[in-house]
Amino acid sequence: MRERGRTRRLLGLGTRTGGAMLRTRLGGQADWRALGEALFEGLAELKGPAMKLAQIMAQWDDLLPPELADELARLQRQATPMPWEAIRRTLCDQYGELETIFTEVETEPFASASMGQVHRAVTRGGETVVLKVQYPGLDEVLESDLVQLRRLMRLGRWFNVPQARLEALFEELAASLRGELDYRAEASALTRYRARYAHLAGLVIPEPLPALCGSRVLAMRHVPGTPLRELEGADDAVRQRLAATLADWLTEELFTHGELHADPHAGNFAADAAGRLVIYDLGAVITVPHERLAAMMRLLEATLDADPLAMDAALLALGGRQGEGAPLSLYREAAEAVAPLFAPGPQDFGDVRVHRRLRELSPRVWAAMDRLQPPADTLLLSRTLNGHYWNLVRLGARLDMSARVRPLLARAVR
The missing domain is CATH 1.10.510.10 (Transferase(Phosphotransferase) domain 1)
Known part of the structure; x- marks a missing residue:
């Protein structure tokens, strides 16, 4: 009975999330704050893999609506203890x-x-x-939650994400969660x-x-x-x-x-x-294979060079796009958005202008998801790096990223 109740709650939260995504996809408005509050209350009680995935999502500060990200972030600091x-x-x-x-x-x-x-x-x-x-009982809960996760990931088809890509992403997430046990x-x-x-x-x-x-x-x-x-x-x-x-x-x-x-x-x-x-x-x-790291560094190099054609080629090599790719203007704007962080000399990670620019690009990134899709086997890697980036933001870091990155580019892509 308890497992069936957990399944019903997860499905209910998934349906509510899917409805919000669909309304946004169709040009409507979603109440992201209300959705975030519902997810916080439900997942804080359920704990386990479902809550873990929400914590991972909370690191996507640059992609999620701010109201939703704020509520999910509470799961990182206000989890209800087990008796x-x-x-x-x-x-x-x-x-x-x-x-x-x-x-x-x-x-x-x-x-x-x-x-x-x-x-x-x-x-x-x-x-x-x-x-x-x-x-x-977390091992049994994990397998039950993964069944529901596989069902919920079908929502990705609304963004024209191929089934094979969804399956690869699911397997990567499942392996990561099982390893944590x-x-x-x-x-x-x-x-x-x-x-x-x-x-x-x-x-x-x-x-x-x-x-x-x-x-x-x-x-x-x-x-x-x-x-x-x-x-x-x-x-x-x-x-x-x-x-x-x-x-x-x-x-x-x-x-x-x-x-x-x-x-x-x-x-x-x-x-x-x-x-x-x-x-x-x-x-x-x-584990981060050298070949995968080198491919991602080629994309960074093209971005720092503000070369949209090279960015598109690097994404294609990564398996991160299909069809004709994203508009070149989106590549240019993405390069312009991150350029300040890699200018010579110490750069302020707390500069809200950079974050605002990235947030403003998010709707265009989502709109291009049928053509611009992160490869499943780099999604965890890229989201992890994004999480570490936001830790540097929280610290108010001032780092000379240009001096740090240029030698690494030469080392990684040789």
């Missing part, structure tokens, strides 16, 4: 009697998310640790990243505790920090140092190791007392 008794059962399945391992486990979580929540605890040895606990894999990723980036003095990655980890519980040493979304009023020098560290780390991830942290919402990042960047969650790490 303690349900969490305690999972912990007991992992450890047996908790008192044999811990002197204290806080019953109130200090962080709640879509797939699990985090509780502080103190071991018998007196060490403060954090326990990331997966919500009970394996906390042992996340513990391994934490260990790998700690060793790989030990030379970055401004970066902190919590240490996993293998003896206390399981498939549904991830134990880490406690690293206190101020969440990135609460740093807007912080000292500017601290924010600039965090932004530079974030940019350096992402660059090394992509261009040296061919991987990317794929869950960039602001709750996964913080600043410690020394002003270092803390990365709390490595449940989603994707």
